[in-house]
Amino acid sequence: MLAFYLRRFQRQLKRIFSNISLRTILVVPFLLQVALTVGLVGYFSFRNGEAAVRDLAFQLRQELTARIDQQLQAYIRIPHQINKLNTDSFSQGQIDFYSGERINVFLQHIKNSPYLNAVYCAEEETGNFIGVSWSDDGSFFELMIRNNQTNGNMHLYGIDVRGDRLYFLRDAGPYEPRQRPWYRAAQATGKSVWSDIYLDFTTQLPTITASLSTYDGWGNRFIGVCGTDILLSEELRRFLQNLGIGKTGEAFIIERSGLLVSSSTDDSMTRKIGDQIQIIQATESENILVRETAKYLINKNLNLHTINQPKQFDFKIKRERQFVQILPFSNGHGFDWLIVLVVPEDDFMATINASKRTTILLCILALIFPTIFSIMIARWISLPISNLSDASQAIAQGKLQQKVHANGIKELRILAKSFNMMTQQVQDAFSALEKRVEERTFELRYEKDKSEKLLLNILPKAIADQLKNEQKTIACSMENVTILFADIVGFTPLSARIPPIQLVELLNQMFSRFDELADKYSLEKIKTIGDAYMVVGGLPIPRDDHAEAIADMALEMQQIMDDFKTCKILGNISGCEHFQIRIGINTGSVVAGVIGIKKFSYDLWGNAVNIASRMESSGKPGSIQVTDITYERLKYRYKFKPRGTINVKGKGNMTTYWLLGKI
Structure with a gap:
């Protein structure tokens, strides 16, 4: 008996809704359902949201700072291994500062470790210098040479994939490698060392160099230094930007002095004072999160030199709470930095929907009655829509011969008719387009070949x-x-x-x-x-x-x-x-x-x-x-x-x- 009345009710609904628009059928019942559900979920989510936010913020900060620390460890390990290989070749006289012999080895180092910017060696007695680096725009490799033939200037040449010199690029001006920070640091210690952050000679970007002193075959006489450059600020910036630090969160790295090493922002890390370009302090950053967090650390008298353990705290910027984590980073080669992560509290609120069993149970109860009513209507609507969806997917796969038959709702009948007309038009247009594209492709290829032959009759291919x-x-x-x-x-x-x-x-x-x-x-x-x-x-x-x-x-x-x-x-x-x-x-x-x-x-x-x-x-x-x-x-x-x-x-x-x- 119940089944009889249920079928009768369905027939009546079909007659009533056959000429009503699809929007009305879908919006009214689901609007009531959503209003009831969201009201209940929002009420209980608000009560438990703050605790969930703090827990999530803590876990996120721990994970992100650990990933940053792991990446930094990877960056600083490889350059020293490369320097050791190059100094061995240098001490055995295998590096020619004039012809560029062994430059292909330098090039291979950079190819294997794309985050490296340059690999080079300099000679103590003459000041000769040779190396390979990325170009300023990162599109090709350059050979760098400084010797008496260049009159003490840095000459840059384009090279091919084997490291062979192709053509002269430009004269970068006077260059004395023995006065550069990376050279002095290695000469002073006599072992593997990282230089302080300085501005690169050609790119004028903040750079850090791993360098190693080189001695003759008997190990008695100092003969030069080999170094490996990392544009650390730019490499770390790309890494930090891909971390996914919430929606608006930022990460940055500073020295104990407050000098900005890198950040996840796109803001410049240098400023020009007169003719001098200087690396900025974190408190001078254009980004409000970086700048205000650095100021907060200083104003609260937190001695950056005494932070030896991870620290977490929160503070407010314009009445908005910010979660902060500080992680010291140091090693045996001279690094002594602080990794700072700052994430606004608002970044986590969008992820808080329901966290308690009571909220889930109430949501289920709120959905039961609207769902029963919606299933009957959705069943009636879903079949023609499913047919239309299947036909659309078939067309997307190149099967253009499709026909859709639909009954019931007015919009679905109109849509089916329009769809069938559209498929026919697509078939006709596709055939015409294929023919036209084939003709134009042939014409363009023919004209391009003619132009290429004409140009190569006038000029060499290179x-x-x-x-x-x-x-x-x-x-x-x-x-x-x-x-x-x-x-x-x-x-x-x-x-x-x-x-x-x-x-x-x-x-x-x-x-x-x-x-x-x-x-x-x-x-x-x-x-x-x-x-x-x-x-x-x-x-x-x-x-x-x-x-x-x-x-x-x-x-x-x-x-x-x-x-x-x-x-x-x-x-x-x-x-x-x-x-x-x-x-x-x-x-x-x-x-x-x-x-x-x-x-x-x-x-x-x-x-x-x-x-x-x-x-x-x-x-x-x-x-x-x-x-x-x-x-x-x-x-x-x-x-x-x-x-x-x-x-x-x-x-x-x-x-x-x-x-x-x-x-």
Whole structure:
């Protein structure tokens, strides 16, 4: 009988609610339920909230300070191990402060421990310095060198993944490593030591350095110091910000003097006074929690030097209670810091909903009657909504062929109809979009390939990549390259006897053959001026055999000229002569790069370029004239004939040689 009346009641409800909106059906019964439940829960939660907040705050502070302490221990352990490895290499003479040998080991240390900022060593006798560090923006690695070749300045170079030097970045100015805090600290103690917090030479950010003195192989003579930098304030800031210190809580670390080591805030930890940049005190922080907590510690006469055990207390900022925990942090290497955690009481209130059994029981009683009534309605509503949900999930998985049938509530019928129309439109639009995307992708890929080929025909790939990265100044000094200048003999008189179009076609045939040789020997064509041709070996990517490659190309250029005869151009069979080429070669240092903002051209500058040009202009037709520098590099693999001493315009007397062929 009860089941009969229950089914009858359900049928009546369906007739009554069939044309009522879904919002009305869902809001009214659940609103009564929520109002009753929240009222009861709120009343009893308020009574027990304060005790729960204090307990939760205590546990959170204990856990977070322990995690900070654990992270600090990890930060300070690794750098000393790295220093020990580097000082062993240093004492055995395995670190070259000029060529950068063993720099790949420094680079590997930083890759294995990303929180390290720099790894380096400095020499006591000369003040030489070499190391690897992150760039200022953290996007690539830099080689740092200071020696007599840099005139006592710090020079920074870009390096590749193997630690090989690629290009010069900038001159960071005078740098004396023996006067830096990390060097003096290690020299004074003669053992592993941490420096005081100081401002990094290049980034001007608060830094701390683990350093270790280095002695010669017999352990008698002090020869230098190896160090490892941590931008501790920034590394700790990232760690502290990821701790989840409530909603508005903060953590910070201070020295016993009150100096701010790091914090979870984004505020600057330095200030500029005149030309000097100084690390701020915690009482000068822009963050109110850090600043007021530090002031409270000082105003309450808490002697920071006597805190040897964890301490907990609370105080108020603008009538809001703050929970504070202090944990001393020290070790045998000179650290003596305080970890401070401050969390507002309000951060915990949102987590307090119900903590007593009586509250739970009352909530259950408050929910029983509304739940029985809601189940009957929810059952009626849930089926079509479930069908709609299943269809939506199928569409999200790419199964677009979906149809939804719904009866009952007005909104659900309208929604089902709209959904079916939408799925059809999505199918049509998706098909059209797929086709259009495929067409546009093909077009874009084709245009990109054309642009890439055009750019690489103008500039070397390494230079083109720098231009695409919007680097403003692209120039670097190359210490050892070989330059070739070539000039077609008798070409100027010939230009007056044949049409310009025919003349250009002849040049194009010759220079195209030269271009093929440049590609064959992986050399870089620089430019052509009239009937002159310039090519260089050893840049933009350094190579050891640049002089040999240039010599091979020069010899083959002479052979190519045998294929071109004047009679083929002038039509004079009786006066048929081969074209001759005059070639000059020199080896030395240059500056290479791209200047200006329009019509980019990769070019070379330097005394070595001028001398190579003079070798060509002062040479003889059909001959290859080289300088004594190039001769010294090639004399054991190529045949030469001494020309003797000649007077070179603008350079004075020079000893030159004729390159004849390979041995």
